[in-house]
Amino acid sequence: MKEAKALIEQEYKYGFVTNVEADAIPPGLDEDVIRLISLKKKEPEFMLNWRLEAYQRWLKMQEPHWQNVSYPNIDFQDIIYYSAPKSKKDGPKSLDEVDKEILETYEKLGIPLDEQKRLAGVAVDAVFDSVSVGTTFKETLKKVGVIFCSFSEAVKEHPELVKKYLGTVVPYADNFYAALNSAVFSDGSFCYIPKGVRCPLELSTYFRINAQNTGQFERTLIVADEGSYVSYLEGCTAPIRDKNQLHAAVVELVAFKGAQIKYSTVQNWYAGDRNGKGGIYNFVTKRGKCAGERSKISWTQVETGSAITWKYPSVILQGDNTVGEFYSVALANNHQQADTGTKMIHIGKNTKSTIISKGISARFGKNTYRGLVRVQPGALNAKNYTQCDSLLIGDQCSANTFPYIEVQNRTASVEHEASTSKISEDQLFYAKQRGISGENAVSMIVNGFCKEVFKNLPMEFAVEAAKLLGVSLEGSVG
């Protein structure tokens, strides 16, 4: 297994820092900071009140410790809660006004921000640190009535929509980090697909954590009205830092009658060095609600980065005949820790959910699948199929599976399967015997292991994800 060992050692490809003067406020959190954030963002009053309520609630909450990850205590007073890249004017009006360095950063990341990338069919609302700096393809979207903008813009331009849906899926009192996010969220994306519209583009956002010690508190809200369809892509990379950084985002999805939301994530934040120093803490609350009948929400995630990943993209299957899906690949290499999974709450009749989770642990990685499947008494004929497989590479890593299954209706059919295995010497030998190098063989086996998840990603992401996995695993198998 020497070849595989060589695979892990690769350094983080996207480790660079952009020198942009950040318009940051001093670290710490109190009501004044929240007022200041709200003021800087020129928010209407309802937003400020909501933030303050969330803050008051947060003060009463305790940091959760049940998760199967360990990290030093976070000092919430040592975090900078607002940082916006400075520009000459109030904000850039077009791409030409965007800081060159920022554009270069995107260039390095390969983000298709400019027009020539139109062929890729991607509209990007890029978030650089906390404020959106550029938006493309707005016109195309406008024609069909799709609203896709930064959260701050949505608060100003479509306050009625924000007011109506914000916090309906993840209330601010949901959990400790959701409350913190609700109080201090800086920006994020907002998307509204009107009735019967099939969104003509794959929507995507890239988040980057740039200024040092800036916790990023993104908030995403996607509302798909009756009979609409949207595919949303989220991808992340972040530069190398020594000090741990906290990321506590909230994503809310609402799907009405017959609507379909496909949410895909490729997460490749800095995972810390080989010895576990540095890296991002990724504590995210993601939840979707299938509010109307025949709606469908599907989460696909490829989690290769972050020192700690802790998230459970969930679906509340409220309407009848609704469908929830969760496809995940989580990689924990070096000293990475991942505690991820999903929750499927079956409430309506004839609801279906599918969970496919693939965990890969290498070196000292700690990978945990934690999932809940709940069938409520009224959920007639609910069906769930869960499969979670773990692949272990090296004898120092660990893989854990903690599924919770709660069934209160006899017509439910719930199946759960899990397995743990390693890349066997036989498999490698077989590949090598046919002239395939060990490294390629490992990459092939891992890709095969994750195939069920990758095939659910949009085309361009599937390519990136497969590459990412290869890069992240380089040197881990030996």
Add this chain to the structure above:
Amino acid sequence: MDARAWEFEGSLKREIQMIMVQDQKKDKHSKALEHYESLFHGLNATCKSSEPSWLEVLRRNAFLKFSQIGFPTTKTEAWKYTNVSEIETARFQNVQRGSSLVVKEEFDQMFPFSLNGTRLVFVNGFFAEHLSILPNPQDGVVISSLDLAIKTHPEILKSYLTRETNTEDVFATLNKAFIQDGVFVYVPQNLEIKNPIHLIFIQGESQSLSLVQPRNLIVIGPRSRASIIETFFSVSEHAYFTNGVTEMVAEEGATLRYGRVQAEGKKAYHVYATNVQVGKESSFSSLVLDLGAKIARHNLNVELLDVGASCNLNGLYFPRSGQHMDHHTSIQHQKPEGVSRQLYKGILSGASQAVFCGNIFVAPGAQKTDAAQANKNLLLSSEATIDTKPQLEIFADDVKCTHGAAIGELDPTQVFYLKSRGISELKAKEILSLGFAVEVLNHAELETTHEYFETLVKNQFEGNYCEK
């Protein structure tokens, strides 16, 4: 009053209410502890003269530990789905030794099964010699009550009872604080005990709210074989609480079979821990059958301590309306080349609840571990609830671990098939449910006791179990 003041008043009211609720909770906990403290002192007064000092120290320390931890709530992860506040608030009482005498005729009537082999009967937790059948003495084999063994084999008992374990939960600690009687079995090396050893715990009609805390210790020496069958049986209509612990040790190359039947009274509470240590290349197999009690909880902890140790755990539970049955199993693979198999099945009828939580832990370095676990549940009624939590914790890479859980109702096409052949719907359901259950009996290596378990399972389907 303006709106703001009203709002303030409302929130103040809520806060006062919250404080009151918290106080009540606190009150409940401290009252329960006070009650057990008085029981503990009562017991100390009665057995002060008869017990050795090491046991007194052991019990005292256990009680201290218990009073520090207190009863679990549903916020305790291991008790998330089983609420024991009924047990906490009920005022159970110690039973005096010899307080209820059951004569042989009564026992034969009460316990309708004839079992071959050695039989040790306990009435309300105390050994009843006149009901028991002890085997002819064999070289070095000890089969006796714990109470007697403390006097005859103090060294062995002291060494096993005072061991530190990290698997002990708070109920096992409570049991330790009240050690009085139970079974002690010791089989030295290279011996085979041919007949199964039956341990029968019956609850007499004597009094309501009795607290029975049996403690069994089974030690099977190197390369020896034995089977132990525990049966908890009662026709009592009273509420009572059985809080027992069985500790088992299978040393190198030993084979230990363990059967367990829980058929307590309708209003009984039953919390039981079976802790097993399996040595090098020895094997442990078990079958637990849950039939009775209002709230029943069984913790089965198996530690595969050395290379090549194996276990095969099987369980069947049949909760009816108003019953709550909870099974927690934990298998720890500490060393390489261990094998574990697990099959637990439940058939839920009426407004019943069942819980299954199975944990497989593979320690760093426990390579070539082969672990498989399955939990299947059949819901016969729309009011039944099942919570299942199969878990894997793996810290080694060269392992094969799988687990699976399935929940569903009877396949309507299968029911239809049988009906089309002239079998009534109820009978068809019975046939299919029995078939579902029998797989577990076949999976367990029961040998001579197969018939006993089969009868019990078949009896379960009488009385229209499938109808509700």
